Amino acid sequence: MANRTDKEAYTIHGTNPQNLVEYIVRNKIYQTVYWKESCFALTAETLIDKAVDLKAAGGTYGGQDKPTNFMCLILKMLQIQPDKEIIIEYIRNEDFKYVRLLGAFYMRLVGRPLEVYQYLEPLYNDYRKIRVMTKEGKYMVSHVDELVDAMLNKDHLFDIALPRIPTRYALEKTGQLDKRVSVLDEEFDEAMLEQETGTAAERAAQARRHC
């Protein structure tokens, strides 16, 4: 029915993709008015219109464990399974933070470990403010990079058990992943380099004086 996973969808981690969202949460989502009214018949294209209106990320909240609209759209994506190129487009877009976060979270749920690191790590440079709906039903200010860090390093996020991925360290060890260079690292290196060349020049000058 309107909740069924697309017939041609691939299984993810050996199961129906929608099963990544736990049974209880899933059924809560199917019961929301947002799902029934706004998520009906969405495609990867029309879903964008809904995603640009998101005001927060998050899982479920309040005494009733009400699912956020963010979580409804994640389930919708699991249902229709957009092509990988489309998810990358969601992530690459710079204009809509929550479209980017939907793409990143979806990639984290269904992507291969290397892809997950490849497409999520660049978002460490996105410091924009976002809102997260907490379990207690309050908005909390966070940032895109913070949330991406949680996606990469936590076991659970937004009431979803994140599929296991090897640590970055393990992937570096086996040579599958190069050492991550963050913008901050680069700046730090440059500063160090300047300092070093500075002292080197000084030393050279001193040496000349001594001669």
Place this chain on the structure above:
Amino acid sequence: MQGPEEKEAEKDGETALDIRKRKRLERDPLHQGLIVQRSHLKGREYQIDLAARLGKTQVVGVNMPLNQQAGYYCSVCDCILRDSQSYLDHINGKWHNRALGMTMRVEKSTVDQVRKRLEENKKKKEEKNDDDYLPDGIDRRILEAEQAEERAQEEKRTRKLEKKQKERQQREEEETEGADADMMAVMGFGGFGTTKK
């Protein structure tokens, strides 16, 4: 919802389920040969405004024609739904959409469609001037408000200045007019027309 169907069933020896199945087929444009293939599921282009009545169950009379009974009437399937929730479930459901000639699967979007949609939304956002709550948005709106105020003050100032200028001009005119009149009286002619002799 079952009332009339059950009565019919007693007459024809069909079970309620048989009738429902038969009616479904009668409403199915594919089965009726009106279409060759069911189309993809498409989104509704209208807004369902149920919020006001949401969750409120309404009493459904038994002997009234379906479309006059209380509740939510679906004209496509000629059936009544008790409340807004079951109505929503119904119009999202397989049989209703099959009657509209659609499957339950949506079209697969292409990357190009997605890019275009993002672009369109970006344009829309720029036109709308973005009511984002974040600091950037606030800063811009404050700036705009300040600029608007400045403009208003500027206008006020120019208006005042113009008014003053006009008053001065008027005063001067009056004064010169007065002077002219005196002068003319002294010189003995009463108007320009008379200067030509």
